[in-house]
Amino acid sequence: MIFSSAIFIFFFAVVFFVQWYIIARLPGENLRQRTLFLFLLFASYLFYMSWDWRFGLLILFSTFVDYWAGIFISRRLEEGESASEAGQDSQTNEADSLTTRARRKARMALIISLIVNLGSLATFKYFHFFVDSFHNLMFALDPSFGPPEEHQLLFRIILPVGISFFTFQSMSYTIDVYRKVIPVEKSFIKFALFVSFFPQLVAGPIVTAREFLPQLSRFPRIDSTDLREGCRIFLLGFIKKSVLADTVAPYADMVHADPLAFGFYAHWLAAIAFTMQLYLDFSGYSDMAIGSARLLGYQLPENFRMPYLSRSISEHWQRWHISLSRWFRDYLYIPLGGNRVGPVRHKLNLFAVMATSGLWHGAAWTYVVWGSIHGLAMVAEAVFKDGIAAARDKFYRAGKWAERSWNALGWIYQIVFVTVCNTVFFRIQDISYSWPVFKRLLALEGPTAMDIRPTHYRTVFLVLLVMIAGHILGRRFFSDHHLRSPLPRWAENLALPAVLVLLTQIAVLDQTTFIYFAF
Incomplete structure (x- = not known):
């Protein structure tokens, strides 16, 4: 169900x-x-x-x-x-x-x-x-x-x-x-x-x-605000899952069904498609969970906060699967000593938590490596924290365009790192395929020609544009996890029942299982 x-x-x-x-x-x-x-x-x-x-x-x-x-x-x-x-x-x-x-x-x-x-x-x-x-x-x-x-x-x-x-x-x-x-x-x-x-x-x-x-x-008690927000958040999650995530999933599945048969372009398309699918699928489920609980009068904690706006891996994990990160912080990281211990042990604590997080996600070495690589990135960011802060301040003092350039570099680093890790380790179940896929992402082996149809690229990048717009507009429409509708209240009250009827018609179609159900 x-x-x-x-x-x-x-x-x-x-x-x-x-x-x-x-x-x-x-x-x-x-x-x-x-x-x-x-x-x-x-x-x-x-x-x-x-x-x-x-x-x-x-x-x-x-x-x-x-x-x-x-x-x-x-x-x-x-x-x-x-x-x-x-x-x-x-x-x-x-x-x-x-x-x-x-x-x-x-x-x-x-x-x-x-x-x-x-x-x-x-x-x-x-x-x-x-x-x-x-x-x-x-x-x-x-x-x-x-x-x-x-x-x-x-x-x-x-x-x-x-x-x-x-x-x-x-x-x-x-x-x-x-x-x-x-x-x-x-x-x-x-x-x-x-x-x-x-x-x-x-x-x-x-x-x-x-x-x-x-x-x-x-x-529990609810009022008209709870009712509207619960419906909005649930519908937002439904659209993320059924309209967007399920649209790009076949392109990632097609390439990863036989990863050695595809080359540079196909694997980058699959990497982008899976990264979007993972976010839209899981954050969509979280939205539907939060929205349905809200309709019953209960509050669930925020689980995603536009993670792809992050400018570092550490910030990414403060925005991605927030409830899991908080659990590991309270019940593993802090008991291990957190950042209150020496610098070496602090870095070991960071790495141990992320490696454990990888194992939590799945019973395969690919997940352990995925979590460990994220841990190494966070350790590196902690080691070079002072140098990074000094370089950032220098860019910020150089003017607005220099500040934007610095932020863009951090954003690109986070996006590329997460996308590559997701496709090389998180998506691939057999770790023996990880290195060949990584080399294909670098165009070091495999076919280099356009090895899939151009329509596939158009579909994936259309969904990518929608997701980027959602991240940008999210700053405007979301505040402290409450969705602010751009519609007048009377228009929204008319629109919600119509959308709910449409939702029931869409839901009749075959649905794919949520990715995180496996965890």
Whole structure:
């Protein structure tokens, strides 16, 4: 059940109607809350199990473990605080011992929660990656071991949709409870809804407990502004995905289906097409998630902020998949020491986070290399930070055109770097093809003639112009994640129903799966 399908639009219309026209009219705030949370939980599990009913068992198990881990951690920390206060009054060693034991038990519960979550992720997402990597290593060390094809497992583990997303959400809860950042959630229904809330369940944005659980303290409310903005953002995401991303996807797929058969021009066309597809597909899904949640009265965090306006790789990652970057910052980068440690360790922290981010994206060495190269670029930017700043200031003092030239150089560097990395490592699943494709991008091998039809170029560059216009106009129409419509309110109120009818007609057509569903 993908967001751009007719079945989801029908599903969401039913959820919207039941929430606002039936449940919202029940007597009593408590009754409305309990009924709504149960209904949304049911709808979320129905949504997730539409892919495979077994997925519901996995997310229920993860929810159950982390809910009780949070309860246990909270109780042990309270016991430790009580013992510590008693120890201050009596000044006895026994109280200190009780405090230490209570905190140790809380830490052990957190460790168990992390092991269960990371173990599930490793089993379902990385098991075959680890096995295949081991076979490749053994074959490289001892050819008599036989190629990996001779050691294929008799079974394949199904990858649950969105497991990387809801696992990170669930882990953030137990970590924050242990850190005393948030209070424990005593309602299992509310916690289960936080983990499984269907608008952001399978591809984000990654929502932390501190952002979402407070929104479950009352029955949601929306006004005409929420209704309009929710529709606008959802429709914007739908257009990004179904009209733009799906238009350029076939050109990238065509070249990457047989990358050695194409040369310089085709691979650059595929690189540009895939870079656009990746952004339009994923940001489109995020927009639809944010818009649909807004229509139900809930706020989800911003996930993209016009990333291709960036002038460095570091800035790019502050604008791209913001919720993931923030998660790694709060739960990996800062615990490793962040930038508060020595310069060498700081650079190692940057690299470790980006390499881990690459592995998070997929169980293949291409993703690890992709993340590592981004990490090396960010390390290089940090190493030469002072020199870059001095050169920038010199350009800025030279006048407006020099300032624009500097900004253009940074923008070109970011665009070319991201585009090449995306096509050489992120798009290609077999790392043995990465080097040949890279050489084709440099025109060092392969055919150099125009090896695909001119109409392909026109289509891709038309979408590119639309995306560039969207980035430029985004500065005008977006402010703090709120879309400002250039239309008068009366015109927009007439246009939205017409666009929704058109949307349902478009959604009948075949839709491709969102790229980030695989992560």
